[in-house]
Amino acid sequence: MNIGLETAIRDITGIPAERIAPLSGGCVGDVYRVDLANGQRLVAKTGQNGSGLAIEGMMLKSLARLSNLPVPDVLHAEDTLLLMQFIATAGGINGAAQEHAAELLADLHNVRGDAFGFDLDTLIGGLHQPNPETGRWRDFFAQHRLLYMGREALNAGRMSGGLMDRIEVLAGKLERWIEEPEFPSLLHGDMWTGNVLCNNGRIAGFIDPAVYFGDPEIELAFSTLFGTFGQAFFSRYNEFRPLRAGFFEERRDLYNLYPLLVHVRLFGGSYVGSVERTLSQFGC
Structure with a gap:
């Protein structure tokens, strides 16, 4: 057993850990399942100073405070240790789970903000x-999503200056495709299969959020990029929040440029080609 982690958990909870076992996942450090002596089960994420675990804890707390979205309860959050509720899972995202997700996300997207963005990065x-x-x-989408992440990928050597130029051209004419939404909606922000617990x-x-207030369409688009949600989800979501015309035909691909640029910044490789094809699709 990890003695340092065991001691930290006992100091925080007042209860000794009977078992600490590694779990898969974790972008910034190690992840463990923790079984306490009183039968309570927790998840512990460990990291270094600057890891961002404190921000992750803040985002989960924000979702819990501002919405009804089911997220793990956070017991402790600092960059070296995030301690939160363990959520039991069984089975994948079948049709029934997709319909339930649609109901939950439609409710989340009805939470209004005063502006696009968030009170913290x-x-x-x-x-x-x-x-x-x-x-x-x-x-907001042009400056703080497309252009920001494009420059991050460029500075990391993941893509060329020529590709960045094309992103800048697209960012300058978004009014051709994007209308202003009715209001800024609260978003989970990282809606892919690995962050949905069934x-x-x-x-x-839902875990590992990337919270901000934005257009719900960017969240819906992201949910299709890696096949997280399909027809069952969208049919149900549309009953609560009807989709505007042109989402599937155009704006879905436009909005997915942002998660694609995130993946270019992280991994490069084939994601660069995906960005190039999307830019060509929009004449850039």
Whole structure:
């Protein structure tokens, strides 16, 4: 057993750990399941100073405070240790789970903000995600999503200056495709399969958020990029929040440029080609 971790958990909870076992996942450090002597089960994430675990804890607490979205309860959050509730899972994202997810996310997207962005910068995939409060969605998406992450990828040597030039051209004419949403909606921000916990056809919880207020369409688009949600989800979501015309035909691919740029910054490789094809699709 990890003695240092065991001691920290006992100091925080007042209860000794009977078992600490590694779990998969974790962008910035190690992840463990912790079984306490009183039967309570927790998840512990460990990291170094500057890891962002404190921000992750803040985001989970923000979702719990501002919405009804099921997320793990946070017991302790600092960059060296994030301690939170363990959520039991069983089965994958079947049709029933997709419908439940649609209900939960439609409710989340009804939470209104005063501006696009957030009161603090957050993280996505362990990367800094700027959230200056902005009055117009197009400006926020252009400056703080496309251009910011494009420059991060460029500075990391993951893509060429020529590709960055094309991103700048696209960012300058977003009004051709993007209308301003009715209001800034609260978003989970990192909606892919690994962050959706299911239990026998129901959503047990959402983890690893990248929180901010934005257009819900960027969240819906991301949910299709790696096949997280499909027809069952969108049919149910549309009953609560009807999709605007043109989402599947155009804006889905436009919004997915942001998570693709995140993946370019992290991994490079084939994701660069995906960005190039999307830019060509929009004439850039």
